[in-house]
Amino acid sequence: MSVPKQRHTKQRRDAKRDRFAIDQVKTQTCPKCGKEKLAHRVCAHCGFYKGKEVVNTVKETTKKQK
Numbered sequence: 656m657s658v659p660k661q662r663h664t665k666q667r668r669d670a671k672r673d674r675f676a677i678d679q680v681k682t683q684t685c686p687k688c689g690k691e692k693l694a695h696r697v698c699a700h701c702g703f704y705k706g707k708e709v710v711n712t713v714k715e716t717t718k719k720q721k
């Protein structure tokens with residue numbers, strides 16, 4: 656097994672570790688209901704995307720109850 660000749664600086668070590676860090680999930684507020692939602696995704700609360708209703712959330716909830 657190879658052995659490192661020189662140790663890296665703390666800055667270089669930490670900069671390397673930073674590349675493995677998980678980014679925080681970026682959310683946007685829904686223009687329809689004002690709840691937080693993922694970007695480029697249908698709002699899970701009201702089912703709207705780009706000002707149009709894509710998913711009927713009222714129907715979906717009644718389906719689950721049956």
Ligand SMILES: [Zn+2]
Nearest residue numbers: 685688698701
């Ligand atoms: Zn919404």
